[in-house]
Amino acid sequence: MSNIRVAAFSLIAVAAALSSSQAQAPVPQVMTPGMKMPATPSSSSAPVKVADPTSVVMIVNRDSNSIGFMDIKTRKMVGTTFLGNNSNPHMVMMSPDGRYVVTGGTRSNMAYIIDAKTLELVKKIPVGIGPEHLSFSPDGRYYYQGNPEGDSITVIDMQALRPIKTIEGLAEPLNITFTPDGTKAYVGNYGAHWVGVIDVTRHQLIKKIQIDKVPGVAALDPAKYLGEIKGIFMATPSADGRYLYAADGDLGVIGVIDTREDKVVKVIRVGHDPWRMYLSHDGKYGVTVNNGDQTISIIDTKKNEVVSTLDAGPDMTGVNFAGGKAWVISSTTGTLYAYDMKTLKPAGKVKVGNNLFLQTATTDTKDEKMYLGSATDNSVYIVDGKTGGLERVANVGLYPWGTHIMDSKDNYCH
Amino acid sequence: MVGQSARRAFKAALVAGVSLAALWGEASAQPRAAQDDRRVLQERIDQLEKRLADMEAKMAASAALAATPATEAPGEGTSLEERVTALETNTVTSAPKTLVKQVQVYVDANGLEYDEPGPGRTVRTTYQRERVFRRQTIDEAIEEALSSEKGVSIGVSSVTSVQGAFQSKGPANAADGHVYGLSAADITFAANSAALNTTFFADVVGIGGSPPDGEIQALNLINSQAARLSNNQLNLREAWIRTGLFKERLHVSVGRLDLTNYFDKNAVANDENSMFISDPLVNNPTLGLSNNGLGAAAVWDPRGSYNVKVGVQQSTPAATSLSESVFSLAEFEYIARPFGLGEGHYRIWGRSDNSTGDSKTAYGVSFDQKLRPAVTLFGRYGSGYVDGFGGNTRFYSGGLSFGAPYAFNPDDAWGVGYAQTELTSGPNQGAIERMGEVYYNLYLTQALRLSGMVQYVFETQTGEAYILPGARLAVGF
Numbered sequence: 001m002s003n004i005r006v007a008a009f010s011l012i013a014v015a016a017a018l019s020s021s022q023a024q025a026p027v028p029q030v031m032t033p034g035m036k037m038p039a040t041p042s043s044s045s046a047p048v049k050v051a052d053p054t055s056v057v058m059i060v061n062r063d064s065n066s067i068g069f070m071d072i073k074t075r076k077m078v079g080t081t082f083l084g085n086n087s088n089p090h091m092v093m094m095s096p097d098g099r100y101v102v103t104g105g106t107r108s109n110m111a112y113i114i115d116a117k118t119l120e121l122v123k124k125i126p127v128g129i130g131p132e133h134l135s136f137s138p139d140g141r142y143y144y145q146g147n148p149e150g151d152s153i154t155v156i157d158m159q160a161l162r163p164i165k166t167i168e169g170l171a172e173p174l175n176i177t178f179t180p181d182g183t184k185a186y187v188g189n190y191g192a193h194w195v196g197v198i199d200v201t202r203h204q205l206i207k208k209i210q211i212d213k214v215p216g217v218a219a220l221d222p223a224k225y226l227g228e229i230k231g232i233f234m235a236t237p238s239a240d241g242r243y244l245y246a247a248d249g250d251l252g253v254i255g256v257i258d259t260r261e262d263k264v265v266k267v268i269r270v271g272h273d274p275w276r277m278y279l280s281h282d283g284k285y286g287v288t289v290n291n292g293d294q295t296i297s298i299i300d301t302k303k304n305e306v307v308s309t310l311d312a313g314p315d316m317t318g319v320n321f322a323g324g325k326a327w328v329i330s331s332t333t334g335t336l337y338a339y340d341m342k343t344l345k346p347a348g349k350v351k352v353g354n355n356l357f358l359q360t361a362t363t364d365t366k367d368e369k370m371y372l373g374s375a376t377d378n379s380v381y382i383v384d385g386k387t388g389g390l391e392r393v394a395n396v397g398l399y400p401w402g403t404h405i406m407d408s409k410d411n412y413c414h
Numbered sequence: 415m416v417g418q419s420a421r422r423a424f425k426a427a428l429v430a431g432v433s434l435a436a437l438w439g440e441a442s443a444q445p446r447a448a449q450d451d452r453r454v455l456q457e458r459i460d461q462l463e464k465r466l467a468d469m470e471a472k473m474a475a476s477a478a479l480a481a482t483p484a485t486e487a488p489g490e491g492t493s494l495e496e497r498v499t500a501l502e503t504n505t506v507t508s509a510p511k512t513l514v515k516q517v518q519v520y521v522d523a524n525g526l527e528y529d530e531p532g533p534g535r536t537v538r539t540t541y542q543r544e545r546v547f548r549r550q551t552i553d554e555a556i557e558e559a560l561s562s563e564k565g566v567s568i569g570v571s572s573v574t575s576v577q578g579a580f581q582s583k584g585p586a587n588a589a590d591g592h593v594y595g596l597s598a599a600d601i602t603f604a605a606n607s608a609a610l611n612t613t614f615f616a617d618v619v620g621i622g623g624s625p626p627d628g629e630i631q632a633l634n635l636i637n638s639q640a641a642r643l644s645n646n647q648l649n650l651r652e653a654w655i656r657t658g659l660f661k662e663r664l665h666v667s668v669g670r671l672d673l674t675n676y677f678d679k680n681a682v683a684n685d686e687n688s689m690f691i692s693d694p695l696v697n698n699p700t701l702g703l704s705n706n707g708l709g710a711a712a713v714w715d716p717r718g719s720y721n722v723k724v725g726v727q728q729s730t731p732a733a734t735s736l737s738e739s740v741f742s743l744a745e746f747e748y749i750a751r752p753f754g755l756g757e758g759h760y761r762i763w764g765r766s767d768n769s770t771g772d773s774k775t776a777y778g779v780s781f782d783q784k785l786r787p788a789v790t791l792f793g794r795y796g797s798g799y800v801d802g803f804g805g806n807t808r809f810y811s812g813g814l815s816f817g818a819p820y821a822f823n824p825d826d827a828w829g830v831g832y833a834q835t836e837l838t839s840g841p842n843q844g845a846i847e848r849m850g851e852v853y854y855n856l857y858l859t860q861a862l863r864l865s866g867m868v869q870y871v872f873e874t875q876t877g878e879a880y881i882l883p884g885a886r887l888a889v890g891f
Contacts, residue, residue: 307787309787347718350661351661392518395529
């Protein structure tokens with residue numbers, strides 16, 4: 001009898017939710033496209049906590065479901081924006097005009113928009129399933145939120161602060177790269193071996209660029225090619241934005257895409273299971289971390305060929321450029337590996353600590369210091385790019401997953 | 415999108431209805447009052463289904479009106495869609511999780527604990543349970559549970575090689591036309607303590623078969639699989655503990671070691687299971703190590719352009735004390751990029767051996783230099799007294815290794831190499847061995863590789879020369 005009641009109540013609950021949606025006002029916390037919202041949060045009477053958006057490091061605290069804001073000069077937390085239980089934010093980014101901070105809640109399927117000055121949560125917007133990485137169009141008008149578990153991108157209009165379209169047809173979209181003129185966006189699909197091209201005017205997927213052919217021997221290796229696919233994490237732009245470098249994990253290559261013609265102009269073989277390419281700040285070299293063979297490949301972006309393959313460590317999550325070096329984060333060993341970007345040779349390593357689970361880092365705009373999230377000890381480590389010296393800022397929030405500084409050249413996520 | 419959502423809800427209602435219907439039969443044996451309850455519920459369900467059908471029709475009409483390009487203003491239907499999404503998202507129950515984490519706190523002279531630094535407070539690291547609100551998918555929960563399992567990781571691998579011998583020169587030998595085979599199976603055990611920066615590793619290998627070295631009298635092994643091992647026996651190849659010191663710049667390994675894994679390494683000519691199978695193209699014979707044994711090795715590697723290694727090892731299974739047959743080795747390795755080429759590793763080593771009672775020395779170099787991203791030049795040179803040859807020996811080798819795009823598949827590799835060993839003193843003074851090999855290593859799957867190789871060996875001592883085509887199958891998990 002109780003089973004019948006449960007089934008009946010479930011039915012009634014779903015039906016009631018559907019029917020009430022037409023008759024009742026929306027849930028206050030969830031701002032839907034039908035609701036009217038102030039165009040900007042300037043009317044808020046909340047005190048200003050961050051006067052200069054470039055003065056703070058934003059910290060994604062996955063398990064405390066918040067975004068922390070740390071003053072770069074004083075190393076003190078100036079505020080925290082709580083997003084809601086079980087939101088589990090993944091990546092944070094400042095809008096190009098410095099007005100908003102946005103993040104996607106991976107387990108709440110929401111995008112969160114925060115006033116960058118008052119640190120108040122301005123709006124929650126329902127997006128697709130499992131939102132993770134995100135990007136802004138160069139003019140700041142559109143916020144593209146990738147939803148890898150939903151195979152979609154939600155397009156949010158940052159003037160109206162509302163979603164205007166969901167771009168479907170992708171395969172685990174992880175990162176979005178806009179062209180400098182903002183007319184096109186390129187999507188790395190980790191669940192496939194192609195890069196999606198989006199017409200930003202229509203917010204529509206218009207092309208799929210195959211990076212390289214899957215080798216014929218793949219038919220013999222279902223464990224690799226039909227198991228957990230490791231496709232394209234991100235298409236990294238060259239310094240002038242004309243070319244994109246898309247690393248493919250399973251294929252072990254980087255496809256160089258000419259954005260004028262939307263075609264692959266060269267395929268560069270790198271190490272095993274490359275994660276993505278990170279571009280040096282002078283644009284001369286790209287570095288891929290190859291977790292399959294624990295090496296890095298350094299690519300000359302003029303010649304478009306590998307000029308150095310060097311030993312690194314396991315579970316690499318990112319690369320930052322500071323103090324003339326490339327700093328590679330080996331997550332599970334708690335170690336940073338340094339490489340001299342002039343000699344293209346190893347330049348030492350820094351053991352951050354034992355039992356640490358390092359995440360990703362951002363670099364300040366002077367290319368001097370890095371701000372590294374360390375999940376297991378709830379800390380951010382400030383790393384001097386020249387000396388490798390460490391300074392720990394503890395208790396920044398639970399499970400700091402990533403960091404972000406406005407205008408940094410090393411804003412990325414994993 | 416709108417219609418899909420309504421259909422999804424409608425399906426949910428139908429599923430619930432089906433559940434009710436399924437339960438109906440079960441409930442027939444129940445008292446009549448219960449059946450009345452069911453009838454009321456069934457009527458209610460019918461009413462709700464009708465309402466849902468009406469709503470679906472309305473929303474379909476709404477969606478048709480709103481079907482415009484990207485900048486359309488979402489209509490009532492979209493709103494409903496998002497409400498349903500929000501409902502689905504937020505109705506999942508998720509209990510808070512507790513984790514014990516390392517935290518940094520500030521303690522004053524009275525032992526009071528603060529989150530922030532202040533006058534008279536000292537920083538301390540402690541541990542504390544924290545409550546987190548983190549929703550996990552089942553996949554994540556399983557992955558986390560599995561990764562938290564602590565234990566020993568076990569690996570198994572097997573390499574089987576088949577070689578044929580065709581004599582091309584010299585007095586007739588029984589080896590001409592014979593086929594040889596050798597199979598080795600390894601079981602490896604590894605355990606790691608991240609907190610102590612310490613690793614334990616053991617490798618037990620069983621090896622058996624008939625390699626060509628039984629019938630062809632050569633200075634060096636034609637099949638390197640059996641090097642430093644006893645054939646047709648179970649061997650403990652290695653068993654050691656390694657720990658990292660000085661922020662892991664110094665690694666010290668102690669136990670039963672194979673010092674060829676530390677000294678005289680080469681990026682493209684160092685592994686008989688996937689590269690060249692000829693022993694002089696795997697290791698420098700002037701290194702002189704004939705058996706694995708008890709020893710220690712220390713590697714100072716600050717992860718810069720150089721590293722330094724020292725090691726000591728007993729290299730005979732017949733020793734009765736740790737003083738016998740002791741090899742002492744040292745090596746300096748430098749990473750260079752000469753002439754704008756890719757990276758190259760240049761190593762110089764020296765060793766002494768007291769197997770004969772006196773300290774006998776040898777030295778050598780080993781390098782691998784990338785000429786192109788997929789082309790590597792390698793070479794070795796060595797000179798000194800080798801106990802196994804009973805005299806002074808001069809050795810050199812060189813060759814090229816290729817990868818994709820100069821191979822059929824991306825993970826294939828092939829190489830061509832030549833090695834010459836000359837005995838300059840001792841009972842076989844003047845003996846020279848010339849050995850060449852070309853191999854192709856075909857990647858079949860992550861666990862399976864097939865190699866084909868052709869070797870050429872010429873021994874001046876016997877005047878015999880052979881061509882040995884062969885194949886090698888390597889399986890590893």
